[in-house]
Amino acid sequence: MPSTASKPTANKDDVWIPSVCGMCYNQCGILAHRVDGTLVKIEGNPASPYGNGRLCARGLAGIQVLYDPHRVNYPLKRTNPNKGIGEDPRWQRIGWDEAMDIVVEKLAAVRDDDPDKLFMTGTVLSLAPLNHTLGTFMPAFGSSNILISDGHQCGNAEHILARTLHASVTTNPDVDYTNYLLLFGCQPGLGTYYAMTTMAQKIADARARGMKLVVVDPYLSTAAEKADEWVPIKPGSDGALACAMLNLLLNEYDIYDRGYLEHHTDAPYLVGTDGYYHRDTDTGKPMVWDLAAETARIFDDEDLVRPAIVGSFKLEAETFKPAFQMLKERVTKWTPELASEITTIPIDTIRRLAREFGEAAQVGSTIMIDGVELPFRPAATLYFKGAHGHDNAWPTSLAIELLCEVVGASNVPGGLLGTNPVAFGHPDTKLPRWQPKASKDGLIEAGTLGKNEPMGPSSNWPPEPTGADTASLIDLIGWPITTCTAPATLNDPENFPSITRPAVLLNYGSNLLMSAAQPEASFEAFKDAFVINVNIYSDETAEALADIVLPDTCYLERLDPVPNWLRHHHPVGLGDWGYQIRQPIVEPMYERRHFSEVMLEVSRRLGITETLNLATNLMYGLTAPQSLAADEDYTLEEIGDRIYQNWFGPEHGLDWFRKHGVLTWPKQVEEVYWKPFSVGRAQIYNEWVVRSGEKIKQIAEERSLPGIKTDGFVPLPDWWPCRAFDQRPGYDMQAIYYRVPWHSFSQTYSTPWLDEISQGEQYSYFICINTQTAATKGLNDNDLVRIVSADGGNVEGRLRLTQGVHPGVLAIANNGGHWAHGLPFAKGKGVFFNQLLPMDLEHMDLVSLTMDCDARVRIEKVGG
Amino acid sequence: MRLGMVIDLKRCIGCYGCQIACKAENGTRPGTTYARVLKREFGTYPNVKKQSLPLLCMHCGDAPCIEVCPTGASQKRSDGIVFIDADMCVGCRACMMACPYAARYFQDEERNYFGVGMAPTAYEVSRYQDHQSGVVEKCDFCRHRLDQDKEPACVANCMCKARIFGNLDDPESEVSRLIKEESGFQLNAEWGTDPSVYYLPAER
Amino acid sequence: MTISETRSISRQMTSQPDYLDLRRQDLNSTYRPQREWIEGRGILIVIAHFFAGIGAGAWIFSILFDYRVGEIMAVVSIGLSGLAHLAFLGRWQRFLRILARPNSSWVSRGMWGTLLYGIGALVYFLPGVRDTLMGSISLGISLFGVTLVLLCSGYVYSVSKAIPFWHTVLVPILYIAYGLRGGVALLLVAAVFGGSSLDIDTMETIKLWVLASTIVLILFYLIIANRSGGAASYSVHELVAGRISVAFYGGTIGIGILVPLALAIGREFGLAGMLTLGIIGFASLIGDFYVKYCVVKAGTYVPLGDAVGPVSPKIV
């Protein structure tokens, strides 16, 4: 087998090329060393604020993706008429011409019929081409059926609150100043999450300086390993802990930031017994109670002296309470005793955590940074996958977020920061720029870049529920940023008779059969569609479903203009802004082709270039002279050049970026710690959820959709058990998954250097069980066991006994256990967790479309 | 001058980045990990700690590997770097028996990463040229990088800046300062090997 | 195909660990076994030291008893030992480099021993040399050589501070004792098949003495090692109750000690015949191989990583 297609040049070729990593969504800056046409080393690019020259194990190992002999190198056509899991597709190599003819023909037919019958899904592993296509091709084509890499498992719930509280897509703690960091089921800078490599440096510095790190996690994860205190918790119960902490802070310790709540949140907004803000009849604006005048006023009334945030006020025979009062009352039932029973955390610990957190916030203190005086709240929480990955995601996330809000530790030094919600732009051009505003209600209105900015914070909030005809439920529940809920609705024709069914699935990378839930569900949903799989491997999804596979370039073989989305994975805090370029280190090997370029050609042949160009202009905010003309064909290089020139001036075009790799300039204090300078208020009381919930309920009733339940649409924090929480007869344990720093989901199990780590490390290829629990069950280390899910599905693996896991929990790393023929190296390594998770709306939080990612299970011994 | 390293166990998160940084720098064969990480648990639930311990050749001041080497292939430079001259090594592996830190790897066969029977990738063809088989290999503090005024790869890449490199003989150097101020210790000093790699305790 | 069939996870991974998997697992285990000198081609080291030991013993006794057949067997044994060494190294073109460091390396010294022995024996065997001054000198050199060989094969192990089970002077003593015992055994076997002028009774007495001393030595060695704790007692555990116990009980104890002992006692009670003697010799030889095999295989490195813990766990 030829190992490389690039020809050695006559002159010795020896160059370091700046580019961008693509082994996870963080897009760290890299320098790639090419010698005689071969990539021989990847290092971090010290000039890039994405990692500052330091990479994680995955980023360094990317070479093995480029040269993996198991990659897909040619377009493939299925010759086995049977689709199915474990089926050998019997790929036949075809030429690109034939492949393009097939693809264009299929797409043209769908477009003629109903564009919404084109579904597209993709992987966050290859973020740049995915975003580009979602933002340009899909709108141009006219389909809104976008499902992304399993948002129902990913960050949906957090992203909503990042939008309403932080005007961004996500958040990160300000560890440059935090003294107390409380993590609920996540590992920022400790192995995972956004801006991993930069956060790792910041968190190490913070810990060295004495920041206290507390990690709430059922498993002794990489993050918990470094914690000053590991707080093992029963999975799915984080909301109860956070509610109890809120109760202690607000009703017992009396620790909260009155000034912040008054000015920067809806805390004073009066809420009626109907659950809605009390609004001024003329303007429709929310009202507050003016303590001085003893009367209700519009929240932005100039005469307002001091709004009440506690108390209860009678107006025209009706009682209204400020949102903050509602919150205080809502959490009273959450005594530490009750929370302790639910979470299995000792009462004293809960009390102590609340007190420590509250005191660490130093309510009232200020700090001077770069000559600007700012509120100083050096206490932060962060939560992600572990805490919100349950069907109680919404109230849980809200409870944890509000811990920061009530002490004012939000978007000020030391607190929880939105991921770059304010950008003044490059000093020369003032672009790209965005900034939150206040809505009519005075609430945070996130700024956006272009109109179609994919996965950006939406400015129109909340989208109005209109119907239930889209499989992703985007017309019904339109605010989650990513959704892969489609299998749940598609597989339930009785409840969703009218939804558009997919005629063609364009799958860019996502291995949804493995990453979504039980693979049978994803298979069932798309088995009747014509499936175009664009991938670098022939993975499980391709082999079970695809009719045709297009060989993509990997990130080291392609050009991706602006791979960075600054509100996703750019580090928070002061430091540099940075825009980068991803460029080919070697020419695409074999017949691999860049997906973005393929889609440009597809658009051309479909005759949608005009709308595509328009969508591109909108997405990147391109203005004349750089905006794309309607009637012209552009190459990806030309588009990239225009984006760069549009944003950074003619001197900073594509060629400049190719040469320099990254353009940086310093952040300003007002960009980073923007809250004191902003007018939009964060929402403590989520009136929009009440409103949307009622609308959704109404639609569900009209259309008789019993699967759509709106009990979870609560405006304030709460907790209820997730599906896997309570024991069912015979099922006595909960199974969870966690990430390790050296694997990304399922893809990196193909990467030998990373596999070598797992082979040497004793946990990540095993099922971790508490040593004492194993003893009571007569189980031993290395036993072959089967885990059987109470909701169907089972999986086998070997046991690892450890003291570092909650006694009621089985913990499994990432997403292993591949079975595809096309992944011989990865096959059978690790454990396939998702077989335990069913895919249906019952296991989902409908506010955020988040799935319960833990399973109620029992364990059986299979062999020694 | 005595070159040495400090590994701050408080900063290290056990991410295995150093293991791969070293692989990437030195293009070593499967199974050879000049830099590697051990994880150990202490205590019982819920009072349990997991501790990661990054390892590499300790560049011992009193190096047993050199003492037992019959050919003189294992040597020490005047700056304290212990290295192996592959052209002199006969692969007797006496040094592997003597090294208590498991820092040495015998290159037995020409294996490739994608498995038995797989052709070497272009990358492997290029990088394995630098490695003989039938000899023992180990960390040499990235001599070639030091020549170019760069830090060792595992140091330059560590995301947590848990590895610091410098001159132990210079009391002003950062390594010396850290060892002094933060109670640096050698791993198993009782073995009498006098390592040039020091650790800073995980807990202050 | 059902789904669970397509996914019989980890089973594949752990059922048939190959050399590389083992090496990776070893690096993370608390008690890391040494494998380089026992597994795969590593067994050649044990074979080499086995032949070196019995060859050296046989040479000494052959000279002592002026037994020609024995002399030849000694030369052959030591030759085989040399070949096994070369085969282990694989890069025989370079093996002479091993002579470079006799001042610090026991491997080097052992090589010198072999070389000196070879030269001495070669000259000694030259026609007409034996009874001359030259003969005495060459004999002296050869004896010096084999003594070095005998000493070194044990010291090669005992210098390894990293492997506490080996790191004791008892190992060289054991190797010397077993070398001598093996030498006698080789001569016994030679006597049975080669016919001889050998004083069988003296030989047998020596044999019994050495046998007794090896029993005492082994016991002593195991008890001491077991008391040293850590890796050394882990090694003992591997021998008496672990991975190596079959070889230890079957080879070292059973064939190597009990069979010769039983037959020797049997001879006292009239179980006569050269064949018995031959069996005693043969069993002793096997025992000699197994004692080395067991000692080498039980080699376990000092544990790493415990040095940084236990860190005081916070009381939650």
Ligand SMILES: Nc1nc2c(c(=O)[nH]1)N[C@H]1C(S)=C(S)[C@@H](COP(=O)(O)OP(=O)(O)OC[C@H]3O[C@@H](n4cnc5c(=O)[nH]c(N)nc54)[C@H](O)[C@@H]3O)O[C@H]1N2
């Ligand atoms: N190394 C690495 N980094 C990554 C990724 C990767 O695959 N690998 N993926 C990227 C992506 S797409 C994402 S979404 C992020 C995810 O980033 P994180 O959310 O930080 O990811 P996890 O490691 O899965 O964190 C979940 C943690 O929650 C714990 N947990 C599970 N259930 C519960 C629970 O009920 N309560 C609590 N408190 N904890 C629980 C798990 O044990 C685990 O330690 O990481 C990104 N970065």
Ligand SMILES: Nc1nc2c(c(=O)[nH]1)N[C@H]1C(S)=C(S)[C@@H](COP(=O)(O)OP(=O)(O)OC[C@H]3O[C@@H](n4cnc5c(=O)[nH]c(N)nc54)[C@H](O)[C@@H]3O)O[C@H]1N2
């Ligand atoms: N058990 C378990 N399940 C999980 C998670 C988990 O940690 N554990 N994490 C959940 C989360 S938060 C997420 S975001 C999802 C992620 O889910 P996915 O995005 O589906 O991630 P993977 O399973 O790694 O599959 C990635 C696919 O992308 C392909 N790929 C990689 N690079 C490229 C490229 O450059 N071009 C193309 N065309 N394809 C490429 C790979 O070959 C692979 O098939 O998984 C979710 N599911």
Ligand code: SF4
């Ligand atoms: S964090 Fe992600 S993008 Fe950054 S180096 Fe690691 S794998 Fe690459």
Ligand code: SF4
């Ligand atoms: S790279 Fe640094 S933080 Fe990661 S394991 Fe190595 S020493 Fe520790």
Ligand code: SF4
């Ligand atoms: S750690 Fe081992 S190889 Fe390195 S100098 Fe010390 S004894 Fe030699």
Ligand code: SF4
């Ligand atoms: S293997 Fe090489 S370096 Fe090691 S002792 Fe033998 S000759 Fe020396």
Ligand code: SF4
């Ligand atoms: S100093 Fe260089 S050779 Fe040694 S472990 Fe670090 S990267 Fe590897």
Ligand SMILES: [Mo]
């Ligand atoms: Mo994700």
